[in-house]
Amino acid sequence: xxxxxxxxxxxxxxxxxxxxxxxxxxxxxxxxxxxxxxxxxxxxxxxxxxxxxxxxxxxxxxxxxxxxxxxxxxxxxxxxxxxxxxxxxxxxxxx
Numbered sequence: 001x002x003x004x005x006x007x008x009x010x011x012x013x014x015x016x017x018x019x020x021x022x023x024x025x026x027x028x029x030x031x032x033x034x035x036x037x038x039x040x041x042x043x044x045x046x047x048x049x050x051x052x053x054x055x056x057x058x059x060x061x062x063x064x065x066x067x068x069x070x071x072x073x074x075x076x077x078x079x080x081x082x083x084x085x086x087x088x089x090x091x092x093x094x095x
């Protein structure tokens with residue numbers, strides 16, 4: 001489980017090409033050929049990770065933008081970040 005203070009950043013070591021299709025992120029991992037697609041909320045999370053950001057900062061931005069309760073937001077953000085981390089797209093560090 002990720003703590004709110006954990007720092008999230010994009011993995012600069014992962015070669016990635018990305019674009020937007022209907023305002024949703026589509027990414028191609030160049031070294032593996034794997035393509036990823038994020039829905040609108042996933043894209044909002046990805047856009048938050050342009051530089052180092054805490055899990056709490058991501059959740060705060062989403063809570064201000066979407067009608068969602070804090071517990072659900074935190075759980076879903078953690079799930080997405082876990083998936084992105086498992087794919088090598090982001091790095092997570094303790095603060």
